[in-house]
Structures are given as C-alpha cells and as structure tokens.
Amino acid sequence: MLKVPFSLYSLLLASFGANLIIQIMQVKIITPDKTAFEGQAQVLTFPGNSGEFEVLDNHAAMISLLKAGNLHMKADGRDQHYTIDGGVVEILNNSVTVLVESLEEAATSATA
Secondary structure, three states: OOOOOOOHHHHHHHHHHHHOOOOOEEEEEEOOOOEEEEEEEOEEEEEEOOEEEEEOOOOOOEEEEEEEEEEEEEEOOEEEEEEEEEEEEEEEOOEEEEEEOOEEEOOOOOOO
C-alpha cells in the first residue's frame, strides 16, 4: 500500500498557515464493553475497507466500514494513535460515532 507522507490536514496547514481555521467535531468511540472515548477532535484518520481516509470538520454525511488497523486522531492539540479491530463509522453534522470491536492505544516510540 502506498503511504502518502502528509495528510490533507498537513497540506492545508502548509498552504494556509495561521489563516487555517479547523472546527471541532464531536467524537464518540464505542466498544462492546464501554464508551472508550468521548470528546472533541480536529482531524480523524480511519482504516476504511477501501483504503485510509481522513475526516475534517463539515465532512459530508457518510457511513463506512472499517477494517483492522490504525485510527489517528488530533485532539486537544496532540496526536493520538489507536489500533482498532474493525467496525463502523458514522459522520453526520460534525458528529462522528465510531463502533469498533476493540480499541487499544497504539505504542509510540519516544524520541530523545
């Protein structure tokens, strides 16, 4: 799979700089056991069945199947990385609801 070295968010930030205003989306991630995350995010990247896709504010309404892989979220000014076991995402009116079989925080390598 071809990995693009930057995201749409990074491209917009490089193009518009300080003039870029990204709105906040309400996000809820639910597993069979619990609500694993409920809060706000600026950018979400999902492992869709047909390939990775990114969601920014005011995204078109959609429902998509998710395959096992990495879910990336930019929330509260920091990047959060999770591993999911597949599921479904619904995007509607700046609200994102994610139903997944499992969610684990992905290990990140520390740099000195």
